[in-house]
Amino acid sequence: MLNHPHLPGPARAGLPLWLAALLILSAAHVSAQTAPATPAAAVASSAVASATISPTATTEQTITTLYLFVHCLGSWDHDGVRNEYTAKWRALLTAEGPKPDTAVCFLTSGPEASATVELAKQLFGPRCIVDPDDKSPATKALLADDLTASFNQRGMISEWTPYEMWTSTNARRWTEGLKAELRRRHLTYDPARLRLVALGQQWGGCLAKYSAFMGRYLGNTRPAEIRPDLSPYAGYPLKAIFRQSFTLDRHVQLFLFETADGRPMAQFFDGLRGVFEPPHVALVPLASAQVDLISVPPNATQQAQPVANPIATEKIMVDVGDGCRPVLTTVIGKNLTYDAFRAALTNSAIVPFARKFDSKTRYLPEACSDLFCPKPPSTARPALP
Numbered sequence: 340m341l342n343h344p345h346l347p348g349p350a351r352a353g354l355p356l357w358l359a360a361l362l363i364l365s366a367a368h369v370s371a372q373t374a375p376a377t378p379a380a381a382v383a384s385s386a387v388a389s390a391t392i393s394p395t396a397t398t399e400q401t402i403t404t405l406y407l408f409v410h411c412l413g414s415w416d417h418d419g420v421r422n423e424y425t426a427k428w429r430a431l432l433t434a435e436g437p438k439p440d441t442a443v444c445f446l447t448s449g450p451e452a453s454a455t456v457e458l459a460k461q462l463f464g465p466r467c468i469v470d471p472d473d474k475s476p477a478t479k480a481l482l483a484d485d486l487t488a489s490f491n492q493r494g495m496i497s498e499w500t501p502y503e504m505w506t507s508t509n510a511r512r513w514t515e516g517l518k519a520e521l522r523r524r525h526l527t528y529d530p531a532r533l534r535l536v537a538l539g540q541q542w543g544g545c546l547a548k549y550s551a552f553m554g555r556y557l558g559n560t561r562p563a564e565i566r567p568d569l570s571p572y573a574g575y576p577l578k579a580i581f582r583q584s585f586t587l588d589r590h591v592q593l594f595l596f597e598t599a600d601g602r603p604m605a606q607f608f609d610g611l612r613g614v615f616e617p618p619h620v621a622l623v624p625l626a627s628a629q630v631d632l633i634s635v636p637p638n639a640t641q642q643a644q645p646v647a648n649p650i651a652t653e654k655i656m657v658d659v660g661d662g663c664r665p666v667l668t669t670v671i672g673k674n675l676t677y678d679a680f681r682a683a684l685t686n687s688a689i690v691p692f693a694r695k696f697d698s699k700t701r702y703l704p705e706a707c708s709d710l711f712c713p714k715p716p717s718t719a720r721p722a723l724p
Contacts (some may be wrong), residue, residue: 350364363442402466402521403529406435406443407553407563409539409546411452420571421451428455428538429433429568436462442526444468444517446539446549465524471516478515482508488615488642499664502641506663507614510552518557530558538569541662544637546570547608548662555613562590562610576635577669579604583681586610588689591619591659595681603672603680607659607687618646621661627655629673634666646692659689 411428412421435441436459443459445452447470459467485507494501521528535557537550550563567581568575574581579596590611596604607621623630629713636643637660644665644720646658672680 347573364479366565387503397525399527400439400466402442402526403440403532404435404438404442404534406431406441406526406538407447407535407537407539407550408443408445408645409537409549410446410541411448411455411539413449413451413540416451416571424569424571425452425455429458431569432459432462439466442466442521445470446513466526468517468520468524470513471520472512473516473519474512474584477513478512481511481515485511485614488613492541492615493617498617503614503661503663507552510549511556513549514556517553528557532562533557534558534561535559536561536566537563538566540571542567542570542572542575543606543608543640543667544662547637547660548661551609551661552614554611559611562586562592565592565594565608565610567594573671574604574606575667576633577604582677587621587685587687589619589691591621591644591689593636593684593687595677595684597677598671603675603677605670605680605684606667607657609659609661612661617691618661619689620646621657621659622690622691623655623657623670623684624653624686625655625675625683626653629675630655631671631673632657633669633671635669636665637662638669656688 373383388428408428412424431689432455435443441463443463443466445456445459445468448456448614456467456469462471488503489499489504535550535554537546539546546565550565554563563586567584573579573594574596577596577598579598581594581596583595585593585595590609592608592610594606594608596606598604607619609619612618634643634645642665645668646664646666655670658666658668670684675683
């Protein structure tokens with residue numbers, strides 16, 4: 340046995356094993372050099388075989404429809420609501436799951452919806468994504484860009500609320516997480532063609548704001564289709580029957596209902612907007628005597644703070660809800676048929692809300708100021724010829 344006094348005891352003890360391994364490796368090397376070469380054709384055949392049995396999971400699948408479930412069920416829902424909408428959602432998932440170009444994404448669903456989520460996983464497989472999130476440096480950079488753009492495009496912090504930025508932060512993280520999951524699962528989408536369908540909880544609140552923000556951050560060119568028939572409490576704060584929906588200018592969604600006593604009812608929501616873009620108001624061609632207006636916050640944690648409503652002349656100006664900037668305004672027709680009400684509402688002008696720093700018009704949207712507070716005639720002297 341060789342003596343290596345400079346090695347520690349355990350190393351000396353393992354030296355014979357190391358030498359034996361070295362001899363075995365040397366013999367294998369010599370054997371490989373003396374063995375006949377493998378024909379090139381055999382190597383090529385082996386490569387083809389490997390390519391043939393490569394996993395099909397790497398094949399990209401284009402998604403054309405994405406169902407976005409927002410906050411499905413919670414402890415606040417009574418059994419009647421839970422049973423009714425669980426059955427509706429299960430029927431939807433069963434019908435859509437087999438379609439290879441359809442995916443589903445769940446956002447913070449309550450434990451009461453766990454069975455629905457599990458069913459979606461079984462039916463959609465890798466096309467079912469649950470609670471995506473991304474807190475990477477790249478996403479944090481996007482959040483910083485959103486804040487900077489909000490200052491640049493919407494002005495002082497008084498023109499937007501911290502709740503809006505918090506909501507947008509959630510939407511950004513979830514959207515970037517969703518994109519990452521789609522890439523990881525070899526799923527792709529074309530923003531110009533993607534059909535985003537939103538359903539779930541908090542009508543006029545979370546359902547509206549996350550579908551609008553996430554659609555924008557996905558790069559979509561058309562707003563989400565919010566499904567009142569698959570969303571508990573559609574028409575909040577009233578109980579009403581959904582009749583129709585329309586897409587107006589600037590991606591604003593108009594939802595028409597009928598109240599329990601048969602009166603026509605309407606609500607406006609932003610359908611596709613980033614936090615750095617101004618909210619909207621609707622100029623409705625109806626007199627104030629023809630409608631009742633109800634303004635409420637989108638959730639119980641906020642106070643109702645009307646942005647533009649109520650102001651009335653020969654037209655009324657109504658806030659377009661976005662789920663996070665109070666308020667949600669409901670328009671109810673008085674002594675109007677449904678058809679006449681619909682004709683007026685669908686002809687509403689949609690304008691951005693951007694305040695002027697003027698004592699007389701600062702509380703009016705810039706595009707509306709001249710309508711309600713006409714500018715005095717100019718006293719400037721005419722230019723000399």
